[in-house]
Amino acid sequence: MKAEPIVPIQQQIVLDRKGFTIHCAGNIFSPDALSKAPATVIFPFIESIFSSLLQLSHQDFPIIYPFVNGNHPLLPGYYEFRFELNENQQISWTITGKDIEYFALRT
Numbered sequence: 362m363k364a365e366p367i368v369p370i371q372q373q374i375v376l377d378r379k380g381f382t383i384h385c386a387g388n389i390f391s392p393d394a395l396s397k398a399p400a401t402v403i404f405p406f407i408e409s410i411f412s413s414l415l416q417l418s419h420q421d422f423p424i425i426y427p428f429v430n431g432n433h434p435l436l437p438g439y440y441e442f443r444f445e446l447n448e449n450q451q452i453s454w455t456i457t458g459k460d461i462e463y464f465a466l467r468t
Contacts, residue, residue, distance in 0.1 A: 369457060369458070370388060370389060370457065370458025370460075371387050371388065371389070371455065371456065371457050371458065372385070372386070372387030372388070372389040372390065372455070372456040373385070373386050373387055373453070373454075373455050373456075374387075374395065374400065374453075374454040374455075374456070375447065375451050375452070375453050375454075376399075376400055376411075376451060376452045376453075376454060377451055378415060378450065378451070378452075379399060380399030380400050380401035380402070380407070380408075380411055381399045381400075382395040382396065382399075382400060383451060387456070389435070389436065389456060389458065390435045390436075394435055400454075403435070404433060404435075404436075406429065406433075406442075407454075411452075414444055414446075414452055415452075417446065418446075419446050422444065422445045422446050423443050423444060423445045424443070424444040424445075425441065425442070425443050425444075426441065426442040426443075427441050427459070428440075428441065428459055428462075429441070429442050436456070438458065438459075438460045439458075439459045439460050439462075440456050440457060440458055440459055441455075441456070441457045441459050442454065442455075442456060443455040443457070
């Protein structure tokens with residue numbers, strides 16, 4: 362019997378300089394969840410760091426938060442947040458599920 366490959370729990374989001382979603386794809390939540398308001402309104406954590414991210418230069422990236430407690434209806438559990446600045450000066454935000462790693466560290 363062949364083992365099924367493990368699909369990473371991940372969401373990739375590109376935000377404009379006002380925090381609105383330009384692109385969203387992944388298996389954590391529907392892209393529609395970000396269609397009505399900027400990510401800075403939907404996610405308080407993003408609001409708290411977004412202006413700082415915009416002030417950084419390319420060489421300051423990536424910015425990685427390895428274990429974020431989602432503490433949000435769209436993000437229950439623990440995640441790695443990775444931020445990069447793309448060639449269009451937009452913020453690329455990758456969310457990767459880290460529940461397995463978090464609970465392994467706790468034992």
